[in-house]
Amino acid sequence: MRVAIVGATGAVGHELMQVLEKSSLKIDELQLYASPRSEGKKLPFKGEELTVRVTPEGAIDADVVLASAGGSVSKALAHKWAEGGAVVIDNSSAFRYDADVPLVVPEVNGEAALQHKGIIANPNCTTAIAVVAVAPIHRKYGVKRMIVSTYQATSGAGQKGMDELLAETHKVLHGQEAGNAEFAHPIPFNVIPHIDVFQDNGYTKEEMKVVWETRKIIGDESLQISCTAVRIPTLRTHSEAITLELEKPATPDEIRELLAGAAGVEVRDNPGDKLYPMPLTASGKYDVEVGRIRPSLVFEGGIDLFVAGDQLLKGAALNAVQIAEYLQERGALK
Ligand code: A2P
Numbered sequence: 001m002r003v004a005i006v007g008a009t010g011a012v013g014h015e016l017m018q019v020l021e022k023s024s025l026k027i028d029e030l031q032l033y034a035s036p037r038s039e040g041k042k043l044p045f046k047g048e049e050l051t052v053r054v055t056p057e058g059a060i061d062a063d064v065v066l067a068s069a070g071g072s073v074s075k076a077l078a079h080k081w082a083e084g085g086a087v088v089i090d091n092s093s094a095f096r097y098d099a100d101v102p103l104v105v106p107e108v109n110g111e112a113a114l115q116h117k118g119i120i121a122n123p124n125c126t127t128a129i130a131v132v133a134v135a136p137i138h139r140k141y142g143v144k145r146m147i148v149s150t151y152q153a154t155s156g157a158g159q160k161g162m163d164e165l166l167a168e169t170h171k172v173l174h175g176q177e178a179g180n181a182e183f184a185h186p187i188p189f190n191v192i193p194h195i196d197v198f199q200d201n202g203y204t205k206e207e208m209k210v211v212w213e214t215r216k217i218i219g220d221e222s223l224q225i226s227c228t229a230v231r232i233p234t235l236r237t238h239s240e241a242i243t244l245e246l247e248k249p250a251t252p253d254e255i256r257e258l259l260a261g262a263a264g265v266e267v268r269d270n271p272g273d274k275l276y277p278m279p280l281t282a283s284g285k286y287d288v289e290v291g292r293i294r295p296s297l298v299f300e301g302g303i304d305l306f307v308a309g310d311q312l313l314k315g316a317a318l319n320a321v322q323i324a325e326y327l328q329e330r331g332a333l334k
Helices: 011-022 071-083 106-113 125-141 154-173 205-218 252-260 313-329
Strands: 002-006 029-034 042-045 048-054 064-067 087-090 119-121 143-151 224-228 237-246 265-267 288-295 303-310
Touching (some): 002 011, 011 029, 011 042, 011 154, 064 313, 071 087, 071 119, 106 125, 106 205, 106 313, 125 205, 125 237, 125 252, 125 303, 125 313, 252 288, 252 303, 303 313
Parallel strands (some): 002 064, 029 048, 087 119, 143 224, 265 288
Antiparallel strands (some): 042 048, 143 237, 237 303
């Protein structure tokens, strides 16, 4: 099988290569693409040095294209890659809401990937992390309403976002004023309730992505969801406080037991031992940490919980590779 990464030099591209190294996917050839700025750059993969090439304007001679070079590149080129015979697993938001493009988190709706017509969308990172925990609860207890508040890492803005956090924090620690380019305001020692652009309804697009994408992945358009998305000065894991109103009441013990057996979840929930989800423990992990599971004080029989998931892994690269693995395991890829 020939795999191509478009955006190989970016933050998600880097993680894609790490995940592919450990993956069970049988890869005969890995091709790396980025912008002309990176032409000729060498990146290590399985003990070899692979050369980065300029992303072609037309077809890519590969069986799978893992695209993470942003929405405009995907919009312009993904259909051409698909028409050329590749299955495109796209990390951007370009096609997520298209009716004929499956939006997939393998633990939740892997079978949707089998219906693809050349392009499969990888969800928004905040959504991917939330649904791993919420979908099993929805299946057993029926989620009626879901209220999410996020604490999102700078990695959500790519390598440049993480670089800005480090460089601007360094400035502040050396008595200089912090600036901002990737974020709406300086990020060091700050909390910014503004990710992506504001919509007419007063919510940001990031917040609405959680609404639209959770419904599409879980397959329930009646699910009531509200989100406040906030950028915080961490490097790479998104955390989320989630309140769920349920059709059938559940106790925290029942939810703990359910999630302990759920794929992609690590229950980390022993507050007495200071054990709960955090970016410091969730970063680099494949599983999404879930903890602080407690009864809702607002919705009778409802549940409050806290999740932390590596934005670059389950929120992006890992999920994309898991989609490819899902297809290959079912004979739907070379
Ligand atoms: P490059 O490093 O050559 O700019 P991140 O999300 O971390 O910012 O990474 C974005 C990725 O997308 C990088 O690999 C970047 O390559 C790539 N990229 C950006 N613009 C283009 C483009 N017009 N064509 C192809 N790749 C692009």
